[in-house]
Amino acid sequence: MKKKPFSVIYACLVYIFLYLPIAVVIAFSFNTSKMNVVFEGFTFDWYISMWSNTLLMDAFKNTLIVAVASTLISTILGTLCAVGLNRFEFKLKETISSALYIPIVIPELVFAIAMLILFSSMNITMNMVTLIISHVTFSMPFVVITVRSRLAGYDRSIEEAARDLGANELRTFFRVTLPMIMPGVLSGAMLALTLSLDDVVVSFFTAGVNSQTLPLRILSMVKKGISPDVNALSTLIILGSVILLVGSTLIQNKLEKREEM
Amino acid sequence: MINKIKNKVTPVVMIGPATFWLILFLLIPLFLVIGISFLQRNGYGGVDMVFSLQAYFDMLTPEYLKIFIASFRLSVATTVICLLIGYPFAYVIAHSSEKAKPFLVLLLMLPFWINSMIRIYGWNTLLRSSGIINNVLISLGVVDVPLEMLYTDGAVLLGMVYDLLPFTVLPIYTSIEKLDPTLLEAASDLGATKLHRLVRVVLPLTMPGIFAGSIQTFIPSLGLFYISDMMGGAKTMYVGNLIKNQFMSARNWPMGAALAILLIVITLVLMRLYTKVGSLDDMV
Numbered sequence: 291m292k293k294k295p296f297s298v299i300y301a302c303l304v305y306i307f308l309y310l311p312i313a314v315v316i317a318f319s320f321n322t323s324k325m326n327v328v329f330e331g332f333t334f335d336w337y338i339s340m341w342s343n344t345l346l347m348d349a350f351k352n353t354l355i356v357a358v359a360s361t362l363i364s365t366i367l368g369t370l371c372a373v374g375l376n377r378f379e380f381k382l383k384e385t386i387s388s389a390l391y392i393p394i395v396i397p398e399l400v401f402a403i404a405m406l407i408l409f410s411s412m413n414i415t416m417n418m419v420t421l422i423i424s425h426v427t428f429s430m431p432f433v434v435i436t437v438r439s440r441l442a443g444y445d446r447s448i449e450e451a452a453r454d455l456g457a458n459e460l461r462t463f464f465r466v467t468l469p470m471i472m473p474g475v476l477s478g479a480m481l482a483l484t485l486s487l488d489d490v491v492v493s494f495f496t497a498g499v500n501s502q503t504l505p506l507r508i509l510s511m512v513k514k515g516i517s518p519d520v521n522a523l524s525t526l527i528i529l530g531s532v533i534l535l536v537g538s539t540l541i542q543n544k545l546e547k548r549e550e551m
Numbered sequence: 552m553i554n555k556i557k558n559k560v561t562p563v564v565m566i567g568p569a570t571f572w573l574i575l576f577l578l579i580p581l582f583l584v585i586g587i588s589f590l591q592r593n594g595y596g597g598v599d600m601v602f603s604l605q606a607y608f609d610m611l612t613p614e615y616l617k618i619f620i621a622s623f624r625l626s627v628a629t630t631v632i633c634l635l636i637g638y639p640f641a642y643v644i645a646h647s648s649e650k651a652k653p654f655l656v657l658l659l660m661l662p663f664w665i666n667s668m669i670r671i672y673g674w675n676t677l678l679r680s681s682g683i684i685n686n687v688l689i690s691l692g693v694v695d696v697p698l699e700m701l702y703t704d705g706a707v708l709l710g711m712v713y714d715l716l717p718f719t720v721l722p723i724y725t726s727i728e729k730l731d732p733t734l735l736e737a738a739s740d741l742g743a744t745k746l747h748r749l750v751r752v753v754l755p756l757t758m759p760g761i762f763a764g765s766i767q768t769f770i771p772s773l774g775l776f777y778i779s780d781m782m783g784g785a786k787t788m789y790v791g792n793l794i795k796n797q798f799m800s801a802r803n804w805p806m807g808a809a810l811a812i813l814l815i816v817i818t819l820v821l822m823r824l825y826t827k828v829g830s831l832d833d834m835v
Contacts, residue, residue, distance in 0.1 A: 297643040301655070304640045308662050308716070311673025314683065318676065367569045374565030386570055393577060396818055399774030399791055400811045403798055404580035407587060407808070427576040430569060459561060488666050490777050495798065505668035512675060512781055524669040531664040539657065 312528060319521035336522035343519045349507035350523060355418065356493075356503060357486040360425035365479040367426070368433025372474075373467060375434070376441040390431040401428060402495040409496065416498035424496040425486045432485065433478035440474025473545045480538050487531075588808035596802030606809035615793075622790040625704075626772040629711040633719035633768045634761065636712070641720045641760075645727040656724070663717045671710055671781050678706055678782075702784035710782040711772050718771070719764040726760025727753075766821050773814055790814070 322331035340346060375387060393401055405424045414420060452466045453459075468475070490505045497506060504527075508520060591603040609615065644655045662670060677683050678701040685697040700706055730753065738748045754761075776791035790810060797807030 301643045314673045370565045371569035378562040397774040408580040
């Protein structure tokens, strides 16, 4: 493309808009002042003191547990479902396929109160399990759809060849099907992980007193003022997210290259 | 024979668990919402098993209508601003060099990977009356007293646009990417000016993307109660906060459920309109 200074400047401005608040959080995590107002001096103190902030650490731990557990469950259920929907023809196939879009299109808030009503009407107190169940429910459809899009151009004859050579159903699945759809499974899992880590609305209604996640903790802290510990922990999370995203993109590219060969 | 049984068992084992899960934790809860919206609220924060349309009638009272209008205005403003910022932005990314493109898309996706609460909190820090922007303005002598930026309707709008912009840009970017360059060449060859080409060729052909982007911005914007809490101090009531309050503080479940039904109806109408121009798969 010809160099157009106007479009370059415009894109830069939008990127600055997107990254400005992130930069602020990172900058203040190294600030000696307790107030997030002016930058007074450089320190690593908050990165040490945050570990003894139990409220914050508990919330962080909960966030990770919920994210990992819900990602595992929704990836397994979602992948099986996607492969099954791709492989078999049956009456309810279209119904199930379109029902999968419900959690994607309805506002999160509606789904959140639906979960609240379900658990309350069964007299279940909110805890880690209710939180994980809710997260699986909204992330699984994304896994199914991601894996299915991967399966769209998929050559069934290789599976048939494996079966002709005497591999049973399970063996075929693990040795042939799964490796072939791995990039799709991985991106589905990454999507599920992000959705869980990022969720505020659903967690707000389905987390119990002892299962508050980090976003919920931040929300409740904002009114009283947030300590710079949060900036430090957030910076580490930002760093973790960047590593995860870049890492998964690299693995993704590698898997796809291997396939081309 | 064994093969026949196997053919019946495998689909159930593969699709069964996910289907069962979605019935139990998605369909049943949604039906409960519909059911509760038609019940009577009792004095103890619960519901009585008596049919009632009270919640739906209450929605028509002026105070609720005021909230709906405020929410609708906020969501429309958010969507329009996201489109105005997002379309040219998607266009620039889609027309960048092949080398830069993956990097630019990654850069767009990255904030979405970072907890939105952390990012909104960053804006909260920037905008507060003792915050950075005010400090800069004061030290530059632009203003004498700090501007009241946080806890205003404008701040809520900013938070919404910020949070949802990537969702507007991505579908538009995809549809611009799919655009056949020969069509653009043909338009130019036939004497179309740049503006003409944009209005008569590019915009109509990327309409599905614009529509998908708008829906992906508009629908979530109705429910993001935490942004108005963080940025608006819950000063102006929006429908998201209203629903939240029905379950958290007011304990009026039928009302909350009826409001949720309203959101579902709005969503269904928009999706119906959308499926006339584009496919559901473009939404993901």
